[in-house]
Amino acid sequence: MEVDYSGDVMTLNMGPQHPSTHGVLRLELKTDGEIVADAIPHIGYLHRCFEKLAENIDYPGIIPFTDRMDYCAAMNMELGYVLAVEKLMGIQINNRVRCIRIIMAELNRIASHLIAAGTYGNDIGSFTPFLWCFRDRETILDLFEETCGARLLYNYNWIGGLMYDVKPGFEKKVIDFIDYFEPQVGNLNKLLSDNYIFVKRTAAVGILSPEVAINYGVTGPNLRGSGVKFDVRKDEPYLGYEEFDFDVPVGKGDYGPVGSCWDRYIVRIREVKESCKIIRQAVAKLTPGDVHESIPKRVKPPVGEVYMRTEAPRGELGYYIVSEGGVKPHRLKVKSPCFTVMSAFREVSRGSMIADVIAILGSFDIVLGEIDR
Amino acid sequence: MESIARLLQLIPKYSELPEFLRALIPVVVSCVVVFALLALAVLFLVWMERKVSAHIQDRLGPMYVGGWHGWAQTLADALKLLLKEDIVPASVDRTLFKMAPFIVFLGAFAAYVVLPFGATSFVADLNIGILYIVAVGSLSVIGIIMAGWASNNKYSLYGGMRAAAQIISYEIPSAMAIMTVIIPVGSLSMVDIVNAQKGGIQNWFILRNPFTFLGFIVYFIASLAEVNRTPFDIPEAESELVAGYHTEYSGMRFAFFFLAEYANMFLVAGVATTLFLGGWTQVIPGSFIAPQLLPGPIVFFLKALLIIFVQMWLRWSLPRLRVDQLMYLSWKVLLPISFVLVLGVGCLAVYW
Amino acid sequence: MNPQEIAALLTEKFGSQILESKLDAMNPWSAVEPSAILAICQFIHSDERLKMDHLELLGGVDYKDRIEVVYVVYSMKFRHRYTLKCRLTRETPKVQTVESVWAVANWHEREAFDMFGIVFDGHSDLRRILCPDDWEGYPLRKDYKFPKTYRDMPV
Known part of the structure; x- marks a missing residue:
């Protein structure tokens, strides 16, 4: 549909306080009736200059700050940082630490994707999936709480090891949860994913073609939603992910063009199932060991720089650390997946309707803590 | 309205009132009755909505106010709304x-x-x-x-x-x-x-x-x-x-x-x-x-x-x-x- | 392609504009002449052997005597990565924008401008992105003094 935007446009200021901007994001919408001629995102309301802070704290002290970037997936945030420092220092970890890290990272990925799916349902106007998802997420948080005492910001992955070993019986609880949870995904699909109205609202909206997605540096489920089969866990394995058997789901355009909001959404739902598979294998691989074995007495990496990327739930999370040989990093730069996907927002949402803007924003699944850092 | 008018007949000396009042009072009374019933029905419906939504969403909904399954929750909410400051924004x-x-x-x-x-x-x-x-x-x-x-x-x-x-x-x-x-x-x-x-x-x-x-x-x-x-x-x-x-x-x-x-x-x-x-x-x-x-x-x-x-x-x-x-x-x-x-x-x- | 081949290809194509290469580092990198960055980026983006279509990271680093802009680039097709660095003076850090090569550079460059004051020549929308528009100074520079107040509010 060709629309002439030269006429009167009204500026609608959406956010920073708005129910569905997922935090303190401000969107400046130029609207012509219900149609959005331009949507300009303004970020930075949650900026606390994490990178500057990190230059003034020693390496282990930074871990709690990484938690606070993507607070929905804190385990994955600290995992990326810890792996980067370990790579810089050349620390080898034992199998137990590796498997527990994988279990925790995948559990947190499930929790994060549940938030994504639930809030997306809420954005589209369906409130029930939100609470269904939070009900299941609760069990994961209980598992985390039992292990490290915190429910949201864990500080659990330490450089060279873990804060605590898991409690006895943890493996059984994880497997019990997976057994319970896998059928729930089907229920969620029945309630939301395959709902006719939901499909109509999302399946032809916010098309992000693979070329545009790569050009905008979009990563993670958003990129896979556009049909690009790329997952850091598969293509540049860390933590020994190559030993695990799992698929990388991509958007196939079941109900419309590839790269729509629905594709991005369903990739997350399918990824949750793959995470369940990984967790089952990781629990089977869990061997006894000491999780504090290779924690260094003093974290003082040699001079050098490292770029380490991991697959966080929201995409490729990269840590670029420059060390000058001190106990504090000289520079710590975070490549935030939400930051890059947000830069593509203007391109994708131009010419859609107000309701679609919300649908697109929700399908990107951003966390402002990570964008603003 | 007819039944209310008949009930009003039972009030002593009702028939001695002026004609227009006898026409008006049943109307007012029946409106008040409908309004009261309506307000009650709304209170019940809000409670019901919360309960229905809660059970659909795998939770319980209000459970404490009033004792039995939070029946007085909407009453409390309505009271709260009525007692709130009446804000009229400046512009x-x-x-x-x-x-x-x-x-x-x-x-x-x-x-x-x-x-x-x-x-x-x-x-x-x-x-x-x-x-x-x-x-x-x-x-x-x-x-x-x-x-x-x-x-x-x-x-x-x-x-x-x-x-x-x-x-x-x-x-x-x-x-x-x-x-x-x-x-x-x-x-x-x-x-x-x-x-x-x-x-x-x-x-x-x-x-x-x-x-x-x-x-x-x-x-x-x-x-x-x-x-x-x-x-x-x-x-x-x-x-x-x-x-x-x-x-x-x-x-x-x-x-x-x-x-x-x-x-x-x-x-x-x-x-x-x-x-x-x-x-x-x-x-x-x-x-x-x-x-x-x-x-x-x-x-x-x-x-x-x-x-x-x-x-x-x-x-x-x-x-x-x-x-x-x-x-x-x-x-x-x-x-x-x-x-x-x-x-x-x-x-x-x-x-x- | 491994980093050695990429570095060889770059040296062959751009010669003296590649100032220094360090290939045994954890992230093999080449320091390049700032004036050539756009041409090099266009080359590595479009060359059939490289196809570096994914800009993973663009950020500044303050080394007290110079400011570096780091470009970590990756190829979705060939799955190889390389790092480019531009060394700029601290007084007038200025480099060409690579926005035309990777669209994502737009926001990354804005962030580098916001944090380090690096001016990206030809950038379409070079405004502060994370800090408020009227913020003074560039926070991630090593000599940055934290302000006591912002608009008369204590920070």
């Missing part, structure tokens, strides 16, 4: 802003005048009853636009405009669906319509013929849209427009919008009951449940509650439509169907 159009909630409520409340709760329990039996409901029901649109405009807020304005477009569009299929009942009955009076369905479930219009059955479906969908319930709640779409036309309202004025919303919900359920589900008449033909045990108003309430339950069920299961999809549904799906239904019912009436 609003004060007159319109203050008037809007009452006009919205008036539209909902006035329609109850002709709704027959039982064989004798109604305020007035107008011979154009259903027409009156359709007319008065549209009054709330004016209030909603007033609220949206007067709030001086872009989200409110969007909400108001969406509401106007939506309610006016859905009036047409809903009125057409009502026609499918009016044609066989041959009267616009609500009481006549109910009387035409007497004698048990097989005489209800929903089961009379396929046209009226589809008419019920069309009316139900259109009425959902008219009362802004999900999946048609775009005027107050929380995730898009914050709260739509009542973004700027708080306290008692907000309570009036809230009251109107639930009053409207009950109204459309009541109209659907009257038109298609036989109103106050008994479900099972014959007389093995004595009317004294299950009086007409209770039957009416139970039927209306059934419809309201379905409304709530839909609200907590379905996502929201987009504006253009909403308009598509009204003008390109429901309207042609309802025209065909009216034609079909007309043919039946002429050739059967």
Whole structure:
């Protein structure tokens, strides 16, 4: 549909306080009736200059700050940082630490994707999936709480090891949860994913073609939603992910063009199932060991720089650390997946309707803590 | 109203009052009674909505206030709303802003005048009853636009405009669906319509013929849209427009919008009951449940509650439509169907 | 392609504009002449052998005597990565924008401008992105003094 935007446009200021901007994001919408001629995102309301802070704290002290970037997936945030420092220092970890890290990272990925799916349902106007998802997420948080005492910001992955070993019986609880949870995904699909109205609202909206997605540096489920089969866990394995058997789901355009909001959404739902598979294998691989074995007495990496990327739930999370040989990093730069996907927002949402803007924003699944850092 | 007038006769020296007072008092009293019942019904409906939504969402909902399953929760909430500070934002159009909630409520409340709760329990039996409901029901649109405009807020304005477009569009299929009942009955009076369905479930219009059955479906969908319930709640779409036309309202004025919303919900359920589900008449033909045990108003309430339950069920299961999809549904799906239904019912009436 | 081949290819194509290469580092990198960055980026983006279509990271680093802009680039097709560095003076850090090569550079460059004051020549929308528009100074520079107040509000 060709629309002439030269006429009167009204500026609608959406956010920073708005129910569905997922935090303190401000969107400046130029609207012509219900149609959005331009949507300009303004970020930075949650900026606390994490990178500057990190230059003034020693390496282990930074871990709690990484938690606070993507607070929905804190385990994955600290995992990326810890792996980067370990790579810089050349620390080898034992199998137990590796498997527990994988279990925790995948559990947190499930929790994060549940938030994504639930809030997306809420954005589209369906409130029930939100609470269904939070009900299941609760069990994961209980598992985390039992292990490290915190429910949201864990500080659990330490450089060279873990804060605590898991409690006895943890493996059984994880497997019990997976057994319970896998059928729930089907229920969620029945309630939301395959709902006719939901499909109509999302399946032809916010098309992000693979070329545009790569050009905008979009990563993670958003990129896979556009049909690009790329997952850091598969293509540049860390933590020994190559030993695990799992698929990388991509958007196939079941109900419309590839790269729509629905594709991005369903990739997350399918990824949750793959995470369940990984967790089952990781629990089977869990061997006894000491999780504090290779924690260094003093974290003082040699001079050098490292770029380490991991697959966080929201995409490729990269840590670029420059060390000058001190106990504090000289520079710590975070490549935030939400930051890059947000830069593509203007391109994708131009010419859609107000309701679609919300649908697109929700399908990107951003966390402002990570964008603003 | 007649029954209330008869009751008033029992007051000593009532007949010595001047003529105009004797005409006026029953009207006022019956309005107060309807209003009180309505407020009670709304309190119950809000509680029910919370309970239904809670159980759909795998939680319990209010459990503490009042003891038994939080029955007094809405009472406490209503009290809180009434006690809140009356905030009128600085840049609003004060007159319109203050008037809007009452006009919205008036539209909902006035329609109850002709709704027959039982064989004798109604305020007035107008011979154009259903027409009156359709007319008065549209009054709330004016209030909603007033609220949206007067709030001086872009989200409110969007909400108001969406509401106007939506309610006016859905009036047409809903009125057409009502026609499918009016044609066989041959009267616009609500009481006549109910009387035409007497004698048990097989005489209800929903089961009379396929046209009226589809008419019920069309009316139900259109009425959902008219009362802004999900999946048609775009005027107050929380995730898009914050709260739509009542973004700027708080306290008692907000309570009036809230009251109107639930009053409207009950109204459309009541109209659907009257038109298609036989109103106050008994479900099972014959007389093995004595009317004294299950009086007409209770039957009416139970039927209306059934419809309201379905409304709530839909609200907590379905996502929201987009504006253009909403308009598509009204003008390109429901309207042609309802025209065909009216034609079909007309043919039946002429050739059967 | 491994980093050695990429570095060889770059040296062959751009010669003296490649100032220094360090291939045994954890992230093999080449320091390049700032004036050539756009041409080099266009080359590595479009060359059939490289196809570096994914800009993973663009950020500044303050080394007290110079400011570096780091470009970590990756190829979705061939799955190889390389790092480019531009060394700029601290007084007038200025480099060409690579916005035309990777669209994502738009926001990354804005962030580098916001944090380090690096001016990207030809950038379409070079505004502060994370800090408020009227913020003074460039926070991630090593000599940055934290302000006591912002608009008369204590920070």
